[in-house]
Amino acid sequence: MNHFGQTARKDLWWVRPLLVFIGLFSFIVYATWAAxxxxxxxxxxYISPFYSPEIFGNSPHSWFGPKPSWWPTVLGFSPAxxxxxxxxxxxxxxxYYRGAYYKSFWADPPACAVSEPRKTYxxxxxxxxxxxxxxxxxxxxxxxxxxxxxxDAWKALWFTDPTxxxxxxxxxxxxxxxxxNATLLGGYTFGCHSFRHLVGGFKDxxxxxxxxxxxxxxxxxxxxxxxxxxxxxxxxxxxxxxxxRLCSMGIWTDWxxx
Amino acid sequence: MAxxxxxxxxxxxxxxxxxxxxTEISEGMVVLDAVHQIQAEQANDMAVRWNCxxxxxxxxSAEINGHPKLMCMTRMxxxxxxxxxxxxxxxxxxxxxxxxxxxxVNYRMKKKIKKFKPRPPDAPDGTWRMAxxxxxxxxxxxxxxxxxxxxxxxxxxREHQLHEEFVGPRHMVYTAALEMHPLDVEDRxxxxxxxxxxGFCNITKCCTTVCPEHITITxxxxxxxxxxxxxxxxxxxxxxxxxFSKKKNNH
Numbered sequence: 001m002n003h004f005g006q007t008a009r010k011d012l013w014w015v016r017p018l019l020v021f022i023g024l025f026s027f028i029v030y031a032t033w034a035a036x037x038x039x040x041x042x043x044x045x046y047i048s049p050f051y052s053p054e055i056f057g058n059s060p061h062s063w064f065g066p067k068p069s070w071w072p073t074v075l076g077f078s079p080a081x082x083x084x085x086x087x088x089x090x091x092x093x094x095x096y097y098r099g100a101y102y103k104s105f106w107a108d109p110p111a112c113a114v115s116e117p118r119k120t121y122x123x124x125x126x127x128x129x130x131x132x133x134x135x136x137x138x139x140x141x142x143x144x145x146x147x148x149x150x151x152d153a154w155k156a157l158w159f160t161d162p163t164x165x166x167x168x169x170x171x172x173x174x175x176x177x178x179x180x181n182a183t184l185l186g187g188y189t190f191g192c193h194s195f196r197h198l199v200g201g202f203k204d205x206x207x208x209x210x211x212x213x214x215x216x217x218x219x220x221x222x223x224x225x226x227x228x229x230x231x232x233x234x235x236x237x238x239x240x241x242x243x244x245r246l247c248s249m250g251i252w253t254d255w256x257x258x
Numbered sequence: 259m260a261x262x263x264x265x266x267x268x269x270x271x272x273x274x275x276x277x278x279x280x281t282e283i284s285e286g287m288v289v290l291d292a293v294h295q296i297q298a299e300q301a302n303d304m305a306v307r308w309n310c311x312x313x314x315x316x317x318x319s320a321e322i323n324g325h326p327k328l329m330c331m332t333r334m335x336x337x338x339x340x341x342x343x344x345x346x347x348x349x350x351x352x353x354x355x356x357x358x359x360x361x362x363v364n365y366r367m368k369k370k371i372k373k374f375k376p377r378p379p380d381a382p383d384g385t386w387r388m389a390x391x392x393x394x395x396x397x398x399x400x401x402x403x404x405x406x407x408x409x410x411x412x413x414x415x416r417e418h419q420l421h422e423e424f425v426g427p428r429h430m431v432y433t434a435a436l437e438m439h440p441l442d443v444e445d446r447x448x449x450x451x452x453x454x455x456x457g458f459c460n461i462t463k464c465c466t467t468v469c470p471e472h473i474t475i476t477x478x479x480x481x482x483x484x485x486x487x488x489x490x491x492x493x494x495x496x497x498x499x500x501x502f503s504k505k506k507n508n509h
Contacts (some may be wrong), residue, residue: 002417008344009324095481099461109413112464113324113349121418125457132494136485193477197485205440207389223477 001047002115004107013111021104024097027234031084034241038078041241043237043248045156046174048241049181053148054079061152091141095193096230136194145191149182159256171257174243181240184233191222191229259284262334263342264296268304269355272363276344283334290318290329293345293357305356313470320357326407326468332408348410350419361406365423367429370453374436375444393438399435399479401471404428407473408465414458424455427465427475434479437486447490456480456487472488 007013034041034050041051042059054062054114056071057198067077073237091097102108109116124132156175189195200206200216222229246252262283265276279296280434290308297304309315311330318329323337337343351359380387408427414420425433433454438448450456465475473479489496 008346010319095461099463102460103462108460109417109462112411112462112467113326116413116417121414123458123460126270128478133488136493194485197482201482202486202489204438205392207391
């Protein structure tokens with residue numbers, strides 16, 4: 001009988017799953033805390049990616065005005081809670097993250113060629129994990145989010161003059177942070193395995209559709225580094241929120257480039 | 259010349275155990291050379307399967323220091339030699355003797371996969387026309403040497419012994435080569451979901467890590483097949499589109 005962690009491996013096999021656990025757990029804790037704050041998520045032309053699109057809210061970025069009166073007070077309110085389930089679902093069902101958290105959080109297996117704590121195994125054949133097949137639906141939503149975040153990056157180029165009230169073109173460090181965040185999320189989203197399948201992977205004869213073949217090749221190129229995109233975009237989105245939050249709180253000052 | 263200690267799995271009537279051997283290692287040797295040297299000088303009855311010594315026959319699969327590897331492609335100079343080097347047979351399969359395992363379950367499972375079924379010939383002389391770019395995609399899968407290291411490291415087979423429920427990474431690669439072939443018209447998605455057990459794969463990518471031919475098994479074979487199965491069984495929108503288009507959606 002094998003026991004949990006039994007292996008003939010002599011390398012530090014537990015380091016990688018431990019680092020993944022620390023990275024993902026830290027992000028979950030921070031993102032949950034940030035989502036429940038409901039304040040300091042916008043400053044000047046910048047809005048935190050955790051709060052965008054702001055469907056209802058008190059900042060000037062809100063699409064449909066402040067919190068609706070019909071919203072049950074018992075639930076508490078934060079604009080982030082209305083939207084974060086979508087990108088959260090995208091990451092939760094992502095093929096890369098699945099492999100990573102099955103190992104790090106569930107030890108299924110803890111690492112390659114290392115014994116597991118459980119003897120039974122159902123995989124993604126039955127509920128609840130069969131729902132991972134909904135990944136492509138989260139992808140559709142994630143694409144909309146990437147478009148919105150690029151629009152936010154565009155809006156972050158327009159600063160209001162406090163004396164005249166007029167908007168003028170400019171660039172701050174925050175503009176770069178939000179643009180970089182949208183780019184990283186774009187690289188992650190458009191390199192997604194489901195995206196790669198839907199744009200051409202489902203076909204056996206792409207040579208008959210040159211444009212589709214080109215898009216498939218681009219998606220495949222991004223997909224080769226999907227893990228790197230996944231981690232960089234995860235840290236990128238958290239840093240963008242931290243940047244906007246600290247600027248909004250007056251702890252950091254946004255440095256204007258021009 | 260350096261003396262290196264090996265601990266090699268030896269079977270006996272009531273089971274098996276690691277047995278220690280010391281042998282001299284010279285420049286350029288691989289683990290299989292060392293095993294052969296031990297076999298020649300100290301353990302004439304030790305069973306080890308090998309053939310080409312060039313990483314192309316897939317016979318000498320074993321677990322070296324716990325890592326599934328081909329013994330003939332593992333250089334001694336890459337191994338830490340200050341501690342004993344352990345060599346186990348592949349854990350996922352029953353041991354016949356010493357380092358030799360019974361991998362016949364793989365051949366049995368392979369027979370269950372629907373064979374290549376080409377569309378009618380394109381030309382009157384019975385030949386077909388294919389674009390190189392279409393065939394490039396599956397060329398990667400044809401590199402498989404059937405060493406079964408991917409099957410060995412897959413925890414579904416290794417840990418849970420679900421050989422009858424899950425065909426494993428090797429046969430996912432084989433199925434992908436058929437399913438994505440530009441001439442093939444067979445639909446294997448139902449088979450993949452049911453008898454193939456594709457849902458058992460939880461994307462640990464261990465198979466990709468150990469593949470001596472560097473086939474990107476998970477990303478290029480298993481996940482695209484999972485997506486095709488999702489098209490057919492788990493995506494109502496795709497089913498609806500398929501209903502209207504009236505075409506087999508993978509061609």
